[in-house]
Amino acid sequence: MLDIQLLRTNLDNVAERLATRGFKLDCAAFQALESERKTLQTRTQELQAARNSLSKQIGMLKGKGEDASAVMAQVAAHKDELEANELRLGELLKAFDAFLAMIPNLPHDSVPSGKSEADNVETKRWGTPRSYDFAVKDHVDLGEALGQLDFATAVKIAGARFSLMKGPLARLHRALAQFMLDTHIDQHGYTEVYAPYLVNAASLFGTGQLPKFEEDLFKLLRDDAEPLYLIPTAEVPVTNIVRDEILAPEALPMKMVCHTPCFRSEAGSYGRDTRGMIRQHQFDKVELVQIVAAEESLEAHEELTRHAEIILEKLELPYRRVTLCTGDMGFSSAKTYDLEVWLPAQNTYREISSCSNFESFQARRMQARYRNEKNKPELVHTINGSGLAVGRTLVAIMENFQNADGSITVPAVLRPYLGGLEKIQVV
RNA sequence: GGAGAGGUGGCAGAGUGGUCGAAUGUACCUGACUCGAAAUCAGGCGUACUGCAAGGUACCGUGGGUUCGAAUCCCACCCUCUCCGCCA
Numbered sequence: 220m221l222d223i224q225l226l227r228t229n230l231d232n233v234a235e236r237l238a239t240r241g242f243k244l245d246c247a248a249f250q251a252l253e254s255e256r257k258t259l260q261t262r263t264q265e266l267q268a269a270r271n272s273l274s275k276q277i278g279m280l281k282g283k284g285e286d287a288s289a290v291m292a293q294v295a296a297h298k299d300e301l302e303a304n305e306l307r308l309g310e311l312l313k314a315f316d317a318f319l320a321m322i323p324n325l326p327h328d329s330v331p332s333g334k335s336e337a338d339n340v341e342t343k344r345w346g347t348p349r350s351y352d353f354a355v356k357d358h359v360d361l362g363e364a365l366g367q368l369d370f371a372t373a374v375k376i377a378g379a380r381f382s383l384m385k386g387p388l389a390r391l392h393r394a395l396a397q398f399m400l401d402t403h404i405d406q407h408g409y410t411e412v413y414a415p416y417l418v419n420a421a422s423l424f425g426t427g428q429l430p431k432f433e434e435d436l437f438k439l440l441r442d443d444a445e446p447l448y449l450i451p452t453a454e455v456p457v458t459n460i461v462r463d464e465i466l467a468p469e470a471l472p473m474k475m476v477c478h479t480p481c482f483r484s485e486a487g488s489y490g491r492d493t494r495g496m497i498r499q500h501q502f503d504k505v506e507l508v509q510i511v512a513a514e515e516s517l518e519a520h521e522e523l524t525r526h527a528e529i530i531l532e533k534l535e536l537p538y539r540r541v542t543l544c545t546g547d548m549g550f551s552s553a554k555t556y557d558l559e560v561w562l563p564a565q566n567t568y569r570e571i572s573s574c575s576n577f578e579s580f581q582a583r584r585m586q587a588r589y590r591n592e593k594n595k596p597e598l599v600h601t602i603n604g605s606g607l608a609v610g611r612t613l614v615a616i617m618e619n620f621q622n623a624d625g626s627i628t629v630p631a632v633l634r635p636y637l638g639g640l641e642k643i644q645v646v
Numbered sequence: 647g648g649a650g651a652g653g654u655g656g657c658a659g660a661g662u663g664g665u666c667g668a669a670u671g672u673a674c675c676u677g678a679c680u681c682g683a684a685a686u687c688a689g690g691c692g693u694a695c696u697g698c699a700a701g702g703u704a705c706c707g708u709g710g711g712u713u714c715g716a717a718u719c720c721c722a723c724c725c726u727c728u729c730c731g732c733c734a
Contacts, residue, residue, distance in 0.1 A: 260696075264703045271703090274715040278664030287714080294714045445724065465656070465693095586693095594675070596693080
Protein backbone atom coordinates (compact mmCIF):
# COMPACT_ATOMS: atom_id res chain seq x y z
CA MET A 220 0.00 0.00 0.00
CA LEU A 221 1.24 3.46 -0.83
CA ASP A 222 1.42 6.30 1.65
CA ILE A 223 -1.77 8.31 1.20
CA GLN A 224 0.21 11.47 1.99
CA LEU A 225 2.27 10.84 -1.11
CA LEU A 226 -0.88 10.76 -3.20
CA ARG A 227 -2.13 13.96 -1.62
CA THR A 228 1.07 15.87 -2.15
CA ASN A 229 2.51 14.36 -5.35
CA LEU A 230 -0.41 12.89 -7.23
CA ASP A 231 0.86 13.63 -10.72
CA ASN A 232 4.29 12.27 -10.00
CA VAL A 233 2.85 9.09 -8.48
CA ALA A 234 0.59 8.65 -11.48
CA GLU A 235 3.53 9.02 -13.86
CA ARG A 236 5.62 6.47 -12.04
CA LEU A 237 2.71 4.03 -11.86
CA ALA A 238 2.09 4.49 -15.56
CA THR A 239 5.55 3.06 -16.26
CA ARG A 240 4.35 -0.24 -14.89
CA GLY A 241 1.15 -0.14 -16.87
CA PHE A 242 -1.14 1.00 -14.08
CA LYS A 243 -3.47 3.85 -14.82
CA LEU A 244 -4.10 5.80 -11.65
CA ASP A 245 -7.52 7.41 -11.69
CA CYS A 246 -6.40 10.86 -10.53
CA ALA A 247 -9.80 12.44 -11.06
CA ALA A 248 -11.47 9.82 -8.89
CA PHE A 249 -8.85 10.32 -6.21
CA GLN A 250 -9.16 14.08 -6.23
CA ALA A 251 -12.93 13.86 -6.09
CA LEU A 252 -12.75 11.56 -3.08
CA GLU A 253 -10.07 13.71 -1.48
CA SER A 254 -11.81 17.05 -1.79
CA GLU A 255 -15.07 15.63 -0.49
CA ARG A 256 -13.21 13.96 2.35
CA LYS A 257 -11.47 17.11 3.40
CA THR A 258 -14.56 19.30 3.76
CA LEU A 259 -16.68 16.49 5.12
CA GLN A 260 -14.11 15.45 7.68
CA THR A 261 -13.57 19.01 8.88
CA ARG A 262 -17.29 19.65 9.24
CA THR A 263 -17.94 16.31 10.91
CA GLN A 264 -15.19 16.90 13.41
CA GLU A 265 -16.57 20.34 14.23
CA LEU A 266 -19.97 18.83 14.89
CA GLN A 267 -18.45 16.07 16.98
CA ALA A 268 -16.46 18.57 19.01
CA ALA A 269 -19.62 20.60 19.69
CA ARG A 270 -21.57 17.51 20.67
CA ASN A 271 -18.79 16.29 22.95
CA SER A 272 -18.54 19.56 24.82
CA LEU A 273 -22.32 19.99 25.14
CA SER A 274 -22.68 16.41 26.32
CA LYS A 275 -20.04 17.10 28.91
CA GLN A 276 -22.09 20.08 30.09
CA ILE A 277 -25.16 17.89 30.36
CA GLY A 278 -23.21 15.52 32.53
CA MET A 279 -22.08 18.33 34.82
CA LEU A 280 -25.55 19.88 35.07
CA LYS A 281 -27.14 16.53 35.85
CA GLY A 282 -24.43 15.86 38.37
CA LYS A 283 -25.42 19.03 40.19
CA GLY A 284 -29.09 18.11 39.87
CA GLU A 285 -29.87 21.01 37.56
CA ASP A 286 -32.05 21.12 34.45
CA ALA A 287 -30.22 20.17 31.26
CA SER A 288 -33.07 20.27 28.78
CA ALA A 289 -31.94 23.51 27.10
CA VAL A 290 -28.50 22.07 26.36
CA MET A 291 -30.03 18.80 25.20
CA ALA A 292 -32.14 20.71 22.73
CA GLN A 293 -29.00 22.34 21.35
CA VAL A 294 -27.40 18.95 20.74
CA ALA A 295 -30.55 17.65 19.12
CA ALA A 296 -30.50 20.54 16.64
CA HIS A 297 -27.42 19.15 14.87
CA LYS A 298 -28.12 15.49 15.38
CA ASP A 299 -29.39 14.73 11.87
CA GLU A 300 -26.58 16.59 10.14
CA LEU A 301 -23.98 14.86 12.27
CA GLU A 302 -25.40 11.41 11.64
CA ALA A 303 -25.58 11.98 7.90
CA ASN A 304 -22.01 13.29 7.85
CA GLU A 305 -20.65 10.40 9.87
CA LEU A 306 -22.37 7.93 7.58
CA ARG A 307 -21.02 9.54 4.42
CA LEU A 308 -17.54 9.95 5.89
CA GLY A 309 -17.47 6.26 6.79
CA GLU A 310 -18.36 5.38 3.20
CA LEU A 311 -15.69 7.70 1.86
CA LEU A 312 -12.97 6.30 4.07
CA LYS A 313 -13.93 2.79 2.99
CA ALA A 314 -13.73 3.87 -0.63
CA PHE A 315 -10.25 5.27 0.08
CA ASP A 316 -9.10 2.00 1.57
CA ALA A 317 -10.44 0.03 -1.38
CA PHE A 318 -8.84 2.47 -3.80
CA LEU A 319 -5.46 2.32 -2.05
CA ALA A 320 -5.50 -1.46 -1.68
CA MET A 321 -5.67 -1.88 -5.46
CA ILE A 322 -2.74 0.42 -6.30
CA PRO A 323 0.56 -1.41 -6.97
CA ASN A 324 3.90 -0.35 -5.51
CA LEU A 325 6.01 2.41 -7.05
CA PRO A 326 8.99 1.10 -9.02
CA HIS A 327 12.39 2.02 -7.59
CA ASP A 328 14.29 4.64 -9.63
CA SER A 329 16.87 2.07 -10.70
CA VAL A 330 14.26 -0.16 -12.38
CA PRO A 331 14.43 -0.10 -16.19
CA SER A 332 11.19 1.00 -17.75
CA GLY A 333 9.43 -1.32 -20.13
CA LYS A 334 6.13 -2.86 -21.04
CA SER A 335 6.67 -6.61 -20.81
CA GLU A 336 9.03 -9.48 -20.21
CA ALA A 337 10.75 -8.53 -23.47
CA ASP A 338 12.05 -5.33 -21.87
CA ASN A 339 13.70 -7.00 -18.88
CA VAL A 340 17.42 -6.41 -18.65
CA GLU A 341 19.90 -9.25 -18.35
CA THR A 342 22.66 -8.11 -16.00
CA LYS A 343 24.63 -11.27 -15.43
CA ARG A 344 25.30 -14.70 -16.83
CA TRP A 345 27.00 -17.51 -14.93
CA GLY A 346 28.20 -20.86 -16.25
CA THR A 347 28.26 -22.23 -19.75
CA PRO A 348 25.49 -24.52 -20.94
CA ARG A 349 26.92 -27.95 -21.62
CA SER A 350 26.97 -29.28 -25.16
CA TYR A 351 25.55 -32.73 -25.75
CA ASP A 352 26.59 -35.31 -28.34
CA PHE A 353 23.14 -36.90 -28.16
CA ALA A 354 19.56 -35.68 -28.48
CA VAL A 355 18.59 -34.11 -25.13
CA LYS A 356 15.33 -35.18 -23.51
CA ASP A 357 13.16 -33.05 -21.29
CA HIS A 358 12.54 -33.93 -17.64
CA VAL A 359 9.22 -35.60 -18.44
CA ASP A 360 10.73 -38.11 -20.84
CA LEU A 361 13.71 -38.65 -18.57
CA GLY A 362 11.65 -39.13 -15.41
CA GLU A 363 9.06 -41.39 -16.98
CA ALA A 364 11.72 -43.56 -18.61
CA LEU A 365 13.35 -43.94 -15.20
CA GLY A 366 9.97 -44.98 -13.81
CA GLN A 367 10.32 -42.32 -11.11
CA LEU A 368 8.10 -39.52 -12.40
CA ASP A 369 4.45 -40.31 -13.04
CA PHE A 370 1.98 -37.67 -14.16
CA ALA A 371 -0.77 -40.07 -15.19
CA THR A 372 -1.11 -41.42 -11.67
CA ALA A 373 -1.00 -37.89 -10.23
CA VAL A 374 -3.93 -37.02 -12.49
CA LYS A 375 -5.85 -40.02 -11.18
CA ILE A 376 -5.18 -39.08 -7.56
CA ALA A 377 -5.69 -35.33 -7.79
CA GLY A 378 -5.97 -33.95 -11.31
CA ALA A 379 -3.99 -31.94 -13.80
CA ARG A 380 -0.98 -29.93 -12.63
CA PHE A 381 0.11 -32.37 -9.93
CA SER A 382 3.01 -34.74 -10.01
CA LEU A 383 4.08 -37.96 -8.39
CA MET A 384 7.72 -38.90 -7.78
CA LYS A 385 9.10 -42.17 -6.53
CA GLY A 386 12.40 -43.70 -5.50
CA PRO A 387 15.73 -41.91 -5.93
CA LEU A 388 14.14 -39.00 -7.80
CA ALA A 389 11.80 -38.30 -4.86
CA ARG A 390 14.83 -38.51 -2.60
CA LEU A 391 16.76 -36.11 -4.81
CA HIS A 392 13.86 -33.68 -4.53
CA ARG A 393 13.99 -33.91 -0.75
CA ALA A 394 17.78 -33.63 -0.78
CA LEU A 395 17.56 -30.39 -2.71
CA ALA A 396 15.41 -28.75 -0.07
CA GLN A 397 17.71 -29.96 2.70
CA PHE A 398 20.78 -28.73 0.88
CA MET A 399 19.27 -25.29 0.29
CA LEU A 400 18.14 -24.96 3.90
CA ASP A 401 21.51 -26.06 5.27
CA THR A 402 23.40 -23.65 3.04
CA HIS A 403 21.28 -20.66 4.01
CA ILE A 404 21.37 -21.53 7.70
CA ASP A 405 25.06 -22.43 8.00
CA GLN A 406 26.64 -20.12 5.46
CA HIS A 407 24.27 -17.19 4.95
CA GLY A 408 23.11 -16.58 8.50
CA TYR A 409 19.39 -17.27 8.18
CA THR A 410 17.20 -18.62 10.96
CA GLU A 411 15.12 -21.63 9.99
CA VAL A 412 11.38 -21.17 10.35
CA TYR A 413 8.58 -23.70 10.25
CA ALA A 414 5.29 -21.96 9.53
CA PRO A 415 1.60 -22.67 8.85
CA TYR A 416 0.63 -23.77 5.33
CA LEU A 417 -2.85 -22.33 5.85
CA VAL A 418 -3.24 -18.62 6.51
CA ASN A 419 -6.04 -16.14 7.13
CA ALA A 420 -7.15 -13.33 4.85
CA ALA A 421 -5.42 -10.66 6.95
CA SER A 422 -2.03 -12.25 6.30
CA LEU A 423 -2.69 -12.39 2.56
CA PHE A 424 -3.75 -8.77 2.60
CA GLY A 425 -0.52 -7.91 4.40
CA THR A 426 1.75 -9.32 1.71
CA GLY A 427 -0.45 -8.05 -1.12
CA GLN A 428 -2.10 -11.21 -2.51
CA LEU A 429 -5.51 -9.97 -1.39
CA PRO A 430 -7.78 -8.39 -2.39
CA LYS A 431 -6.61 -8.33 -5.98
CA PHE A 432 -5.41 -11.89 -6.59
CA GLU A 433 -7.92 -14.07 -4.80
CA GLU A 434 -8.47 -16.20 -7.92
CA ASP A 435 -4.86 -17.41 -7.76
CA LEU A 436 -5.38 -18.95 -4.33
CA PHE A 437 -6.90 -22.14 -2.96
CA LYS A 438 -9.51 -21.17 -0.41
CA LEU A 439 -11.03 -23.30 2.33
CA LEU A 440 -14.44 -22.20 3.49
CA ARG A 441 -15.44 -23.22 6.99
CA ASP A 442 -18.63 -23.08 9.03
CA ASP A 443 -18.40 -20.85 12.10
CA ALA A 444 -14.91 -19.66 11.34
CA GLU A 445 -13.02 -17.44 8.94
CA PRO A 446 -11.93 -18.98 5.65
CA LEU A 447 -8.34 -20.15 5.37
CA TYR A 448 -6.14 -20.13 2.29
CA LEU A 449 -3.37 -22.49 1.23
CA ILE A 450 -0.16 -20.48 1.05
CA PRO A 451 1.01 -19.58 -2.47
CA THR A 452 4.50 -19.03 -1.01
CA ALA A 453 6.16 -19.10 2.41
CA GLU A 454 6.56 -15.35 1.99
CA VAL A 455 3.03 -15.00 3.36
CA PRO A 456 3.34 -16.71 6.77
CA VAL A 457 6.97 -15.70 7.30
CA THR A 458 6.63 -12.01 6.43
CA ASN A 459 3.47 -11.79 8.53
CA ILE A 460 5.47 -12.78 11.61
CA VAL A 461 6.02 -9.04 12.07
CA ARG A 462 2.46 -7.92 11.25
CA ASP A 463 1.06 -5.49 13.85
CA GLU A 464 4.38 -5.40 15.68
CA ILE A 465 6.62 -2.54 16.71
CA LEU A 466 10.07 -4.10 16.78
CA ALA A 467 13.04 -3.04 18.88
CA PRO A 468 15.79 -1.67 16.61
CA GLU A 469 18.20 -4.40 17.70
CA ALA A 470 15.78 -7.04 16.40
CA LEU A 471 16.71 -5.98 12.86
CA PRO A 472 17.72 -7.26 10.45
CA MET A 473 15.64 -10.44 10.68
CA LYS A 474 16.81 -13.10 8.23
CA MET A 475 14.57 -16.14 7.94
CA VAL A 476 14.50 -19.18 5.69
CA CYS A 477 11.51 -21.48 5.36
CA HIS A 478 10.82 -24.59 3.31
CA THR A 479 7.16 -25.17 2.47
CA PRO A 480 4.94 -26.55 -0.21
CA CYS A 481 3.25 -23.77 -2.19
CA PHE A 482 -0.22 -23.95 -3.69
CA ARG A 483 -1.40 -21.92 -6.65
CA SER A 484 -4.62 -22.35 -8.55
CA GLU A 485 -2.98 -21.09 -11.76
CA ALA A 486 -6.33 -19.76 -12.87
CA GLY A 487 -5.88 -17.99 -16.17
CA SER A 488 -2.78 -19.91 -17.15
CA TYR A 489 -4.59 -22.64 -19.09
CA GLY A 490 -2.41 -23.89 -21.87
CA ARG A 491 0.81 -22.43 -20.46
CA ASP A 492 3.50 -24.89 -19.42
CA THR A 493 1.02 -27.73 -19.33
CA ARG A 494 3.72 -30.33 -19.83
CA GLY A 495 5.84 -31.43 -16.89
CA MET A 496 6.62 -29.94 -13.51
CA ILE A 497 7.23 -26.34 -14.49
CA ARG A 498 3.82 -25.01 -13.51
CA GLN A 499 2.03 -27.02 -10.84
CA HIS A 500 -0.76 -26.50 -8.33
CA GLN A 501 1.62 -27.75 -5.65
CA PHE A 502 5.38 -27.28 -5.50
CA ASP A 503 8.07 -26.98 -2.86
CA LYS A 504 10.08 -23.86 -2.34
CA VAL A 505 12.78 -22.68 0.03
CA GLU A 506 12.04 -19.04 0.73
CA LEU A 507 14.36 -16.33 2.04
CA VAL A 508 12.80 -13.42 3.91
CA GLN A 509 14.50 -10.39 5.40
CA ILE A 510 12.93 -7.71 7.58
CA VAL A 511 15.22 -4.67 7.65
CA ALA A 512 15.43 -0.99 8.53
CA ALA A 513 14.44 1.32 5.67
CA GLU A 514 17.96 2.48 4.83
CA GLU A 515 19.25 -1.11 4.63
CA SER A 516 16.87 -2.55 2.09
CA LEU A 517 18.71 -1.86 -1.15
CA GLU A 518 21.83 -3.58 0.11
CA ALA A 519 19.87 -6.41 1.73
CA HIS A 520 18.09 -7.07 -1.56
CA GLU A 521 21.43 -7.46 -3.36
CA GLU A 522 22.69 -9.73 -0.60
CA LEU A 523 19.60 -11.94 -0.61
CA THR A 524 19.69 -12.31 -4.39
CA ARG A 525 23.32 -13.32 -4.12
CA HIS A 526 22.37 -16.00 -1.57
CA ALA A 527 19.97 -17.52 -4.09
CA GLU A 528 22.61 -17.39 -6.85
CA ILE A 529 25.09 -19.27 -4.70
CA ILE A 530 22.73 -22.25 -4.57
CA LEU A 531 22.70 -22.40 -8.37
CA GLU A 532 26.47 -22.13 -8.47
CA LYS A 533 26.99 -24.89 -5.93
CA LEU A 534 24.67 -27.06 -8.02
CA GLU A 535 26.68 -26.15 -11.14
CA LEU A 536 23.59 -24.92 -12.95
CA PRO A 537 24.12 -22.19 -15.57
CA TYR A 538 21.89 -19.21 -14.95
CA ARG A 539 21.41 -15.56 -15.70
CA ARG A 540 20.16 -12.67 -13.64
CA VAL A 541 17.49 -10.42 -15.05
CA THR A 542 16.27 -7.10 -13.67
CA LEU A 543 12.54 -6.97 -14.25
CA CYS A 544 11.34 -3.88 -16.04
CA THR A 545 8.61 -1.66 -14.62
CA GLY A 546 5.93 -3.41 -16.68
CA ASP A 547 6.80 -6.95 -15.63
CA MET A 548 7.10 -6.56 -11.86
CA GLY A 549 4.73 -8.05 -9.34
CA PHE A 550 2.05 -5.94 -7.69
CA SER A 551 3.86 -5.36 -4.37
CA SER A 552 7.43 -5.08 -5.58
CA ALA A 553 9.58 -1.95 -5.91
CA LYS A 554 12.39 -3.87 -7.57
CA THR A 555 12.75 -7.49 -8.63
CA TYR A 556 15.62 -9.64 -9.85
CA ASP A 557 14.67 -12.92 -11.50
CA LEU A 558 17.18 -15.73 -11.63
CA GLU A 559 16.70 -17.91 -14.67
CA VAL A 560 18.24 -21.35 -15.00
CA TRP A 561 19.31 -22.93 -18.26
CA LEU A 562 17.00 -25.68 -19.48
CA PRO A 563 18.64 -27.53 -22.39
CA ALA A 564 15.44 -29.22 -23.55
CA GLN A 565 13.77 -25.84 -23.93
CA ASN A 566 17.01 -24.28 -25.13
CA THR A 567 16.33 -21.27 -22.97
CA TYR A 568 16.58 -19.80 -19.49
CA ARG A 569 13.53 -20.23 -17.24
CA GLU A 570 12.66 -18.48 -13.97
CA ILE A 571 13.77 -20.37 -10.90
CA SER A 572 13.89 -17.56 -8.35
CA SER A 573 12.37 -14.14 -7.96
CA CYS A 574 13.95 -11.77 -5.44
CA SER A 575 12.05 -8.62 -4.57
CA ASN A 576 12.41 -5.55 -2.42
CA PHE A 577 8.97 -4.36 -1.32
CA GLU A 578 10.32 -1.39 0.60
CA SER A 579 7.50 -0.21 2.93
CA PHE A 580 4.64 -1.44 0.71
CA GLN A 581 3.93 -4.66 2.59
CA ALA A 582 4.93 -3.14 5.92
CA ARG A 583 2.28 -0.44 5.54
CA ARG A 584 -0.38 -3.04 4.81
CA MET A 585 0.82 -5.11 7.75
CA GLN A 586 1.52 -2.21 10.13
CA ALA A 587 4.97 -3.70 10.72
CA ARG A 588 7.24 -1.13 12.32
CA TYR A 589 10.40 -0.67 14.34
CA ARG A 590 11.63 2.10 16.62
CA ASN A 591 14.12 4.28 14.80
CA GLU A 592 16.96 6.39 16.30
CA LYS A 593 14.41 8.93 17.45
CA ASN A 594 12.44 6.16 19.14
CA LYS A 595 9.59 6.79 16.70
CA PRO A 596 7.76 3.89 15.05
CA GLU A 597 8.83 3.61 11.42
CA LEU A 598 7.76 1.10 8.80
CA VAL A 599 10.20 -1.74 8.18
CA HIS A 600 11.24 -2.78 4.70
CA THR A 601 10.57 -6.34 3.56
CA ILE A 602 12.55 -8.40 1.08
CA ASN A 603 12.13 -11.94 -0.09
CA GLY A 604 13.23 -14.34 -2.73
CA SER A 605 13.16 -17.99 -3.66
CA GLY A 606 16.26 -19.77 -2.64
CA LEU A 607 15.18 -21.73 -4.72
CA ALA A 608 12.01 -23.22 -6.21
CA VAL A 609 12.67 -26.89 -5.49
CA GLY A 610 10.60 -28.47 -8.27
CA ARG A 611 12.14 -26.33 -10.97
CA THR A 612 15.60 -26.97 -9.55
CA LEU A 613 14.93 -30.68 -9.86
CA VAL A 614 13.87 -30.17 -13.47
CA ALA A 615 17.06 -28.21 -14.14
CA ILE A 616 19.26 -30.90 -12.64
CA MET A 617 17.53 -33.67 -14.57
CA GLU A 618 17.88 -31.86 -17.86
CA ASN A 619 21.39 -30.42 -17.37
CA PHE A 620 22.92 -33.54 -15.84
CA GLN A 621 21.34 -36.11 -18.14
CA ASN A 622 23.47 -38.76 -19.80
CA ALA A 623 23.10 -40.50 -23.17
CA ASP A 624 21.69 -43.61 -21.47
CA GLY A 625 18.93 -41.61 -19.76
CA SER A 626 20.57 -41.66 -16.34
CA ILE A 627 21.13 -38.45 -14.37
CA THR A 628 24.38 -37.58 -12.66
CA VAL A 629 23.90 -36.28 -9.12
CA PRO A 630 25.69 -32.93 -8.55
CA ALA A 631 28.57 -33.42 -6.14
CA VAL A 632 27.18 -31.24 -3.33
CA LEU A 633 24.02 -33.36 -3.16
CA ARG A 634 25.65 -36.77 -2.94
CA PRO A 635 26.04 -36.70 0.86
CA TYR A 636 22.26 -36.23 1.06
CA LEU A 637 21.69 -39.32 -1.11
CA GLY A 638 23.88 -41.75 0.76
CA GLY A 639 26.69 -41.15 -1.69
CA LEU A 640 24.62 -41.97 -4.78
CA GLU A 641 26.35 -40.62 -7.91
CA LYS A 642 23.83 -41.41 -10.57
CA ILE A 643 20.09 -41.78 -10.78
CA GLN A 644 19.10 -44.65 -13.02
CA VAL A 645 16.40 -47.28 -13.44
CA VAL A 646 16.07 -49.25 -10.23
C1' G B 647 -18.16 -32.51 19.54
C1' G B 648 -19.78 -30.64 24.87
C1' A B 649 -19.11 -26.88 28.87
C1' G B 650 -17.03 -22.40 30.63
C1' A B 651 -13.88 -17.82 30.72
C1' G B 652 -12.05 -13.77 28.23
C1' G B 653 -10.46 -9.96 24.33
C1' U B 654 -8.19 -2.52 27.33
C1' G B 655 -1.78 1.15 25.75
C1' G B 656 5.36 -2.30 24.53
C1' C B 657 4.00 -5.83 28.61
C1' A B 658 1.04 -6.70 33.15
C1' G B 659 -3.53 -5.04 34.88
C1' A B 660 -7.82 -1.53 36.93
C1' G B 661 -12.04 0.46 35.00
C1' U B 662 -20.33 -1.63 34.61
C1' G B 663 -23.19 5.07 31.28
C1' G B 664 -20.74 11.59 32.17
C1' U B 665 -13.61 15.94 32.74
C1' C B 666 -11.75 7.98 30.55
C1' G B 667 -7.56 8.15 25.66
C1' A B 668 -8.20 5.53 29.91
C1' A B 669 -5.82 4.43 37.17
C1' U B 670 -1.68 1.66 38.81
C1' G B 671 2.69 -1.26 38.08
C1' U B 672 6.56 -2.36 34.73
C1' A B 673 9.55 -1.30 30.50
C1' C B 674 11.51 2.89 27.94
C1' C B 675 13.44 8.35 27.48
C1' U B 676 15.30 12.90 30.02
C1' G B 677 17.14 15.23 34.40
C1' A B 678 19.03 15.10 39.70
C1' C B 679 22.25 12.30 43.03
C1' U B 680 27.16 9.23 41.83
C1' C B 681 34.06 8.83 39.90
C1' G B 682 30.71 5.53 37.15
C1' A B 683 26.76 2.15 37.78
C1' A B 684 22.80 0.22 40.80
C1' A B 685 19.15 2.00 44.02
C1' U B 686 16.29 6.42 44.88
C1' C B 687 13.76 11.02 43.47
C1' A B 688 11.42 14.42 39.60
C1' G B 689 9.45 14.91 34.73
C1' G B 690 8.12 12.61 30.13
C1' C B 691 6.27 8.45 27.51
C1' G B 692 0.07 4.95 22.63
C1' U B 693 -1.38 5.14 17.21
C1' A B 694 -3.48 7.76 13.27
C1' C B 695 -5.96 11.88 10.82
C1' U B 696 -6.40 17.23 10.80
C1' G B 697 -4.39 22.33 11.87
C1' C B 698 0.98 27.39 11.04
C1' A B 699 -0.10 26.77 16.07
C1' A B 700 -3.15 26.38 20.33
C1' G B 701 -5.99 22.66 19.57
C1' G B 702 -9.64 19.25 17.44
C1' U B 703 -11.27 14.21 15.90
C1' A B 704 -11.07 8.89 15.88
C1' C B 705 -9.34 4.34 18.02
C1' C B 706 -10.48 -0.12 24.60
C1' G B 707 -11.26 -7.60 19.12
C1' U B 708 -14.69 -6.34 14.48
C1' G B 709 -19.40 -4.54 12.77
C1' G B 710 -24.20 -2.78 14.04
C1' G B 711 -27.76 -0.75 17.85
C1' U B 712 -29.62 2.15 22.34
C1' U B 713 -28.33 7.23 24.41
C1' C B 714 -27.55 14.17 24.69
C1' G B 715 -23.17 11.06 26.02
C1' A B 716 -20.63 4.04 25.46
C1' A B 717 -14.30 0.84 27.18
C1' U B 718 -18.83 0.41 30.24
C1' C B 719 -25.70 -1.48 28.16
C1' C B 720 -27.94 -4.63 23.78
C1' C B 721 -27.25 -7.72 19.13
C1' A B 722 -24.24 -10.27 15.57
C1' C B 723 -19.61 -11.93 14.09
C1' C B 724 -14.34 -13.05 14.76
C1' C B 725 -10.38 -14.52 17.81
C1' U B 726 -7.91 -16.53 22.24
C1' C B 727 -7.72 -19.46 26.62
C1' U B 728 -9.40 -23.48 30.23
C1' C B 729 -11.82 -28.25 31.25
C1' C B 730 -14.07 -32.86 29.21
C1' G B 731 -14.37 -36.08 24.82
C1' C B 732 -11.95 -37.64 20.29
C1' C B 733 -7.35 -37.74 17.79
C1' A B 734 -1.58 -37.51 14.52
